[in-house]
Amino acid sequence: MPDGTPPAAPKHLKTAAIGGGILAVAIVAAGLATRASDASEAQHWSDARATATVQLVAAKPAAASSALVLPGTMEAWNAAKIYARVNGYVKAWYHDIGNPVGDGTPLGTIDTPELDQQIAQARADLSSTRANAGLARSTAARWNDLLSSNSVSHQEADEKNGDLAVKNAAVQAAEANLQRLLALKQFATLRAPFAGIVTQRNADIGDLVGPGSSGQQALFTVADVHRIRLYVSVPQIYSAAMWPGLAATLTVPDYPDRRIEATVIGAAGAINSQTGTQQVQLVADNRDGLLKPGGYGQVAFDVPGQAGLVQIPSSALVFRADGTEVAMVGPDNRVRMRPIHLGRDLGGTVEVTAGLRPAERIIDNPPDSIGNGTPVTIGRQNG
Numbered sequence: 223m224p225d226g227t228p229p230a231a232p233k234h235l236k237t238a239a240i241g242g243g244i245l246a247v248a249i250v251a252a253g254l255a256t257r258a259s260d261a262s263e264a265q266h267w268s269d270a271r272a273t274a275t276v277q278l279v280a281a282k283p284a285a286a287s288s289a290l291v292l293p294g295t296m297e298a299w300n301a302a303k304i305y306a307r308v309n310g311y312v313k314a315w316y317h318d319i320g321n322p323v324g325d326g327t328p329l330g331t332i333d334t335p336e337l338d339q340q341i342a343q344a345r346a347d348l349s350s351t352r353a354n355a356g357l358a359r360s361t362a363a364r365w366n367d368l369l370s371s372n373s374v375s376h377q378e379a380d381e382k383n384g385d386l387a388v389k390n391a392a393v394q395a396a397e398a399n400l401q402r403l404l405a406l407k408q409f410a411t412l413r414a415p416f417a418g419i420v421t422q423r424n425a426d427i428g429d430l431v432g433p434g435s436s437g438q439q440a441l442f443t444v445a446d447v448h449r450i451r452l453y454v455s456v457p458q459i460y461s462a463a464m465w466p467g468l469a470a471t472l473t474v475p476d477y478p479d480r481r482i483e484a485t486v487i488g489a490a491g492a493i494n495s496q497t498g499t500q501q502v503q504l505v506a507d508n509r510d511g512l513l514k515p516g517g518y519g520q521v522a523f524d525v526p527g528q529a530g531l532v533q534i535p536s537s538a539l540v541f542r543a544d545g546t547e548v549a550m551v552g553p554d555n556r557v558r559m560r561p562i563h564l565g566r567d568l569g570g571t572v573e574v575t576a577g578l579r580p581a582e583r584i585i586d587n588p589p590d591s592i593g594n595g596t597p598v599t600i601g602r603q604n605g
Contacts, residue, residue: 303440309432
């Protein structure tokens with residue numbers, strides 16, 4: 223053009239540019255809205271997963287009376303470990319494990335050459351002291367006769383009488399030493415201290431045994447098993463019910479279908495501060511030999527139930543450093559932790575002695591991360 227002014231853009235180009243800008247703004251706005259919606263949905267999904275769904279179970283009152291079943295250990299009525307009292311070598315043994323023996327039955331013999339020599343020397347010492355005492359006695363008698371005729375002084379007569387007393391004392395000492403050695407010699411034969419069964423034998427022919435041997439151990443163990451002692455650790459809340467004469471029933475794994483009668487014969491009378499239990503002793507007849515010392519069994523006491531006790535599933539317990547707790551749900555659907563005291567462990571359920579009342583509802587199988595104030599959603603209720 224003559225004046226140099228650029229030509230005007232066609233109208234359709236301006237319209238296209240405006241439309242493109244509007245379309246770009248719309249696309250950006252749509253993208254932001256979609257992203258906000260996705261973020262909101264993700265937040266709702268995360269919140270829903272963060273709030274655990276729990277099931278509640280009701281605490282049930284304990285039975286008015288029940289069998290108190292506790293593990294017990296069995297011991298022989300009498301048991302003795304037989305050690306070598308004298309030094310020597312095992313010469314022979316006569317009874318092996320499982321053999322019944324009577325009171326005083328020889329179990330083995332120890333060869334004692336050193337002790338035999340000491341006995342021979344003691345006999346010789348005794349003969350020598352007796353000879354010296356005989357000479358002193360006759361000498362004192364002669365000097366006493368001479369004293370009556372004033373042929374010797376009183377001092378000389380007293381010296382002879384004093385020498386006789388010394389020689390007599392030496393005889394008594396030699397006799398005592400010989401008797402001591404002979405008493406030790408009797409221990410060369412190992413004997414059962416009572417009638418029973420040999421439950422252990424560690425004696426082999428040729429073994430060096432006795433107080434002078436290294437690593438001394440019992441050569442034999444004899445147990446009187448015609449009756450069996452049972453030891454049971456009873457929780458403190460049942461200790462008052464453990465009186466002498468209380469009947470109980472024993473079951474052992476060897477004979478699961480047998481019920482063996484037992485009777486309480488005593489209690490420790492003190493509570494173990496570490497376990498909170500009292501040791502109770504029972505006795506059971508074992509003339510048929512079914513019960514084995516050192517074994518264990520289940521002892522069932524028929525005792526009255528304790529007032530105020532409740533039972534809850536073992537899965538509802540929460541073990542923390544401060545003690546055992548259960549988780550409850552407040553009106554605001556937040557967790558409230560409550561400490562409790564446990565009684566008997568009944569396997570699938572446990573007894574609660576304090577901290578919980580019947581019909582109160584607690585969370586079953588609470589997650590490990592649960593704590594005071596944790597929000598939860600209540601699902602299906604059990605019990």
